[in-house]
Amino acid sequence: MQNDKIVVGLDIGTTKICVMVGRKNEYGKLDVLGMGKSVSDGVVKGKVINIEKTIVAIKKAVEEAEEISGIDIKVVNVGIAGQHIRSSIHRGSITRQDRDEEITVEDVNRLTNDMHRMVIPAGNQIIHVMPQVYTVDYDDGIKDPVGMTGVRLEADFHVITADINSINNIQKCVKRAGLDIENMILEPLASSLAVLSDEEKEAGVCLIDIGGGTTDIAIFHENIIRHTGVIPFGGNxxxxxxxxxxxxxxxxxxxxxxxxxxxxxxxxxxxxxxxxxxxxxxxxxxxxxxxxxxxVEARMEEIIDLAHAEILNSGYDGKLAGGIVITGGGSQLHSVRQLVEYQSGMDARIGYPNEHLGKSKLEQVKSPMFATAVGLVLVGYRSLDERENRYQEVKAKNQNVFNNERQKPGKREGDFFSKIINKTKSLLIDDFDDNDDF
The missing domain is CATH 3.30.420.40 (ATPase, nucleotide binding domain)
Structure with missing residues (x-):
């Protein structure tokens, strides 16, 4: 059923607005059914500064994508970026009632949901709460606590917030363009789904997404998001x-x-x-x-130095065996990979979203420029955290088992009472027959 699901990504960037329509094929790859793009006049450094111009640009990109794909677009996954994005680490905890019962997915979700109620600076709104490592009864360093036993469940969370006015402006533009928002995703996290492999995330990797207005940073280690950052410079x-x-x-x-x-x-x-x-x-x-x-070299050196400073500040310098992956429109500059390697002293490669793409008549979607748009479509099929993917699979499996059990022709409560009634009837009939003999 998931293969029949159509997902649409909307990338509202500083340089362009891109709408991508995709569907998973039988091999689990993403088939891009259509794409539309338009010049982004109303956005500066990831922030909407002109509502009307942005609405017009979104409508134009949607119409183009609809014409190519033949699909009526109503719901989209929207990317969000900009200087207003902030990330921080917070710790949360819950106390369970029974020490001997296993920790369930519901317990983990309750802990995560509690973090959405934490106090944040005025004018900001939480857009992502991502668990890093858990602690069960003071036993720390646990990646996945489900199935363990304990009373106190704690975790460190990577909390990402955005300016509430910026969020409202994006929502207003999308709504007035005749669309509904299914998910709002931080753009470097969406790009990471498109260009990073699971091996790189496990080994440790830094994603540098060089857009038009900003350069976004996302650092992964042991398959967990560890740090995000925004540099207020890009290709523009x-x-x-x-x-x-x-x-x-x-x-x-x-x-x-x-x-x-x-x-x-x-x-x-x-x-x-x-x-x-x-x-x-x-x-x-x-x-x-x-x-x-x-x-070009002078400005690119500045951007790379700021990105390297983010790696140093994250505390994961020297732990990123996967090196650096550069993506976004700015990654297409000649010799940018060599400059990144020289400036940072780390291995680097250009991130193309080819790995998750099936055959497509639109060859341009394989460009790093469209990595975020591809990632926004992939969010419709995958979670940003691999553990969440596993939880969803377990939930679906348990639901199927429950449905199958209900459909089995077994002993039901109604059958039990029916048998009692039938047995009573047979005894009454036997008594009546005995009286006839007299």
């Missing part, structure tokens, strides 16, 4: 630097970045010149590719 700041440094138009600066930009200036040819059209009645402007590379 590089474009702005090129615009100012080369004295060109914004659109020309973006083209220069994507077509000729290099993250390592040493790889640029000093004699290579790019000629771009001048303004009205002015001669063409010549741009040195070497100078362009110096501008």
């Amino acid at each position: 700041i590089i474009t702005s630097d090129i615009k100012e440094g080369c004295m060109v138009m914004q659109q020309q600066a973006e083209l220069l970045k994507t077509k000729f930009g290099k993250a390592i200036a040493l790889e640029a040819n000093e004699n290579e010149i790019v000629s771009i059209p001048g303004l009205r009645n002015r001669p063409p402007k010549e741009i040195s590719v070497k100078n362009l590379a110096h501008i």
